[in-house]
Amino acid sequence: MENQSCVKIINEWDIVAARQLGRNVAKELGFGTVDQARITTAISELARNIYLYAGQGQVCIEKIYDGGKAGLRIVAVDSGPGINDLRQVMEDGFSTSGGLGAGLPGVKRLMDEFLIDSNPGTGTDIKATKWLR
Amino acid sequence: MNSTILNYIQNNKDSIFNEWLDATKENADERVTKVVSDQVFIGTSREFIDLIISNIKSSNEEFTSKLSDFSEKIVRLGWPLSFVTKGLQTFGKIVFEDMQETGIVTQENQMKVIYEFDSWMTPMVNEVVNMYSSTWERTVSLQKIALQELSAPLIPVFEGITVMPLVGTIDTERAKQIMENLLNGVVKHRSEVVLIDITGVPVVDTMVAHHIIQAADAVRLVGAKCMLVGIRPEIAQTIVNLGIDLNQFTTKNTLKKGVEAALELTSRKIVNVEGVE
């Protein structure tokens, strides 16, 4: 499909590939430099979480259209260990890896819409959207 | 090598070459035809065919050294390996089919010829693949070294002031090196102020921020001050969105302002001089 492209996340450099893809699509859609930076950073966070906590997964970038609006959606999916307490991981500063714990709450603030679906044992599915204005 | 096959190839070199060129050009993917001109393509292809033929004539060492030269050239031209191995296959197929047509290969000797063909082609394909992979391995390892050398230089600019310009993506490996070089350099150059310049870092995510914060903490522990400079406006925005606190840092948006601030911190400043002879 033309409106969706994906990058498999297996090693650390795949994160860079996912970012590059996101930046290109964001440029194509006409996002400005600040939003491009927000989108690439959000992709970087989600892709790195997959790499760190799930081992592998996939990041897809979709162009979406709703009425007159255009937007970019990041879909990050893995079948890793999943997340137990969704509220906890959305708190600033919560990290199980000694990180800053700013990734997920950060993505939520970087993007306009944020949906997280995760179940222990089955994996994690995150969708984050930025609308062009 | 069977002398009939050898003779056939030598006598029909040009027609085989033309047939081969047509078949190959049709199959060559964009990567090949886009990067090289027609002239280079034909020239190199002829060299390729001559090389295949010289395998029949010359000694083993001679062929290996020629093949290695050729492989290097091809790698430099950016021709895909699949194109070269396919070229070898096509060459074999053309020669075989032509020999069938002209009646040199018959029902009776067919198996024998195929067997000989195979024992001639297989080592050659292996050699080409080996050549390619060793050339790549060498290139990759050289690039790795080059990248490491580039990755985190620490440059003394004034007495007590050093700059670390970071350019490009920061991965875990590089983050380690940044830390190491910073600490060693600060001690070696007796730095009082270290400026980390992130103008060339494309994305500052939580991992990069975390590493920079840790590096700054470590620098402080060895008695110097760390300044973060070259924060582009869009990066400043994303850092704020991520909720990362850089208050413990002195930050400046350009290296120039950073150097001025560092001079001030060390009780110096740059002045214009007049009337110097």
Ligand SMILES: Nc1ncnc2c1ncn2[C@@H]1O[C@H](COP(=O)(O)OP(=O)(O)OP(=O)(O)O)[C@@H](O)[C@H]1O
């Ligand atoms: N895809 C995932 N699968 C399983 N657990 C995850 C996944 N993504 C995040 N987590 C859990 O959520 C926690 C919070 O993630 P978040 O990205 O916010 O912070 P972090 O990765 O720990 O640190 P950083 O600030 O560097 O991103 C992680 O420590 C991890 O335990």
Ligand SMILES: [Mg+2]
């Ligand atoms: Mg994270």
